[in-house]
Structures are given as structure tokens and as C-alpha cells.
Amino acid sequence: MGENSKIEWCDHTFNPWIGCQKVSPGCDHCYAEAMMDHRYKKVQWGAHGERKRTSEQNWKKPIQWNAQARTFRKENGRRPRVFCASLADVFDNQVDSSWRQDLFALIRKCSNLDWLVVTKRPENIEKMLPSDWRGGYSNVWLGTTAEDQTRFDFRWKRLKKVPAVIRFISYEPALGPVRLPSNGFWPDWLISGGESGAGARTLRPQWVRDVIADCRRFGVAPFHKQWGSYHNNPLVVEKGMTARDAREIDAEGKGGGLVDGKLVREFPDQV
Numbered sequence: 001m002g003e004n005s006k007i008e009w010c011d012h013t014f015n016p017w018i019g020c021q022k023v024s025p026g027c028d029h030c031y032a033e034a035m036m037d038h039r040y041k042k043v044q045w046g047a048h049g050e051r052k053r054t055s056e057q058n059w060k061k062p063i064q065w066n067a068q069a070r071t072f073r074k075e076n077g078r079r080p081r082v083f084c085a086s087l088a089d090v091f092d093n094q095v096d097s098s099w100r101q102d103l104f105a106l107i108r109k110c111s112n113l114d115w116l117v118v119t120k121r122p123e124n125i126e127k128m129l130p131s132d133w134r135g136g137y138s139n140v141w142l143g144t145t146a147e148d149q150t151r152f153d154f155r156w157k158r159l160k161k162v163p164a165v166i167r168f169i170s171y172e173p174a175l176g177p178v179r180l181p182s183n184g185f186w187p188d189w190l191i192s193g194g195e196s197g198a199g200a201r202t203l204r205p206q207w208v209r210d211v212i213a214d215c216r217r218f219g220v221a222p223f224h225k226q227w228g229s230y231h232n233n234p235l236v237v238e239k240g241m242t243a244r245d246a247r248e249i250d251a252e253g254k255g256g257g258l259v260d261g262k263l264v265r266e267f268p269d270q271v
């Protein structure tokens with residue numbers, strides 16, 4: 001709920017509440033549902049399920065991280081990043097709007113932290129933002145998941161209209177090719193990654209190469225997190241190695257993460 005994160009692109013995760021409803025194929029193997037509903041029976045998932053606010057104690061964790069941010073910055077040369085939320089969606093219609101107001105008040109208060117808010121419901125963002133959002137809080141990066149071209153086209157069209165200091169795409173789990181538009185307006189950052197775990201779906205290495213090439217062409221920072229499974233890793237798929245041999249060469253993330261021998265893990269320029 002509030003913890004130091006193992007996710008490669010952030011330092012902490014914070015969940016203001018838990019519970020959600022599936023909205024697209026990217027949700028089919030929702031980790032949060034598997035853990036919080038099926039395994040621990042903490043929250044019932046779905047339209048008629050619950051949304052449970054996390055404890056007061058949990059809500060105090062970002063305040064501690066904020067207080068420690070100066071030390072973090074000295075040690076790491078950058079601001080700490082918080083992923084919000086991994087077990088819910090901040091722009092979920094079913095959530096009590098007063099909870100979201102409390103969350104944005106916390107975000108404002110924790111100004112030494114960069115908050116990375118990712119949603120699969122960008123169509124809701126504008127109507128759910130706080131009244132003092134204006135050009136976007138300076139410590140909030142807004143992102144939307146796009147698992148395939150259909151979702152990219154729909155969701156980026158909505159996200160790009162919302163003012164924010166950084167706008168980004170989470171192409172994870174990548175379930176089909178995604179290409180960036182050849183003209184118009186581009187995100188600042190794009191994270192890619194394959195699905196992991198039992199029954200993980202296929203990602204083709206060429207999808208990742210193509211979208212990274214688009215990022216290079218249009219000035220978008222690419223971040224390839226992982227292949228998800230060694231069955232997606234190009235060393236196995238294209239070079240014919242066994243998963244065990246591929247792991248010897250590429251042990252980044254789940255299923256390895258090297259793209260043609262290199263890590264591609266860039267971040268957008270901070271404003």
C-alpha cells in the first residue's frame with residue numbers, strides 16, 4: 001500500500017485506496033485483483049465491488065518520504081518518484097470524490113516528491129482534477145496505459161488535452177503493436193514491458209524496437225522495463241537460446257530487459 005518499490009522507474013508506491021474494475025484487455029490478468037480479492041479477500045473487485053481506503057498510518061508514509069527527500073536527492077542526484085496507485089485507479093468513477101480531494105491535498109503537501117499517476121480512465125481526468133490544478137501541479141506526472149494501438153489512440157487523445165508537466169504512456173502489458181503518430185503532439189515519456197506471471201501473453205520484440213524508434217524520431221524518452229517472460233526475450237525468440245542461457249546474459253527485470261544488447265531506460269527532462 002505504501003512501500004519502497006521494486007518497480008524500476010519509481011522509488012515508492014502509494015495506494016490511497018484499494019479496489020477497481022476491469023476496463024480493457026490490459027486488465028485481464030490484473031495483479032491487484034489476484035492479490036487483494038482472490039488471494040487475501042480484502043476487497044471484492046468489479047463494478048459492484050468495494051473500494052477500501054487505506055489506513056491513516058499508510059497515508060502518513062508519503063509525508064515521511066517527503067521529509068527524507070533532501071537526503072535522497074543528495075545521494076541520488078534527483079527527486080524521489082512515487083507511483084500512485086498500483087492497486088486501484090485514481091480516476092475510477094466508483095471512488096468517493098472526497099478521497100480524491102484528500103489525495104490531491106497530500107500530493108500538494110508532499111512537494112518534494114514527484115507523483116506518477118497512471119490511469120486507464122483518462123477520459124475522467126479533467127472532471128476529477130482539483131480546482132487549483134491549472135497548468136498542472138509541478139510535482140505530478142500524468143500517465144495512461146496503452147496496451148495496444150486501439151487503446152493508445154483512444155487514451156492518448158484524451159490525456160494529451162490535460163495540462164501536466166509530464167505526460168506519459170505505460171505500454172505495459174504490451175499486447176499488440178503501438179506506433180506513435182507521425183505528427184501532432186507526443187507524450188514526454190513511454191514505458192514498455194511485457195506481461196509476467198502465469199498465462200502471460202506474448203510480446204513480440206519488434207513491437208518494442210519499433211516504438212523505441214518512434215520515440216527517437218519524435219523526442220520521446222523511452223524506458224523498456226522488461227520482456228515479462230524469457231519466452232518474449234529476443235535472445236530466445238530470435239537467437240534460439242534456452243531461457244536459462246538467456247538469463248545468464250540478460251537478468252534485467254522479469255524475463256530480461258536488454259534491447260539488442262543494451263538497456264534502454266531513459267527519463268523525460270525534468271522541468
Ligand code: SF4
Binds near residue numbers: 021022120
Ligand atoms: S485499471 Fe489497473 S487496477 Fe484496475 S482492474 Fe485494470 S489493471 Fe486492475
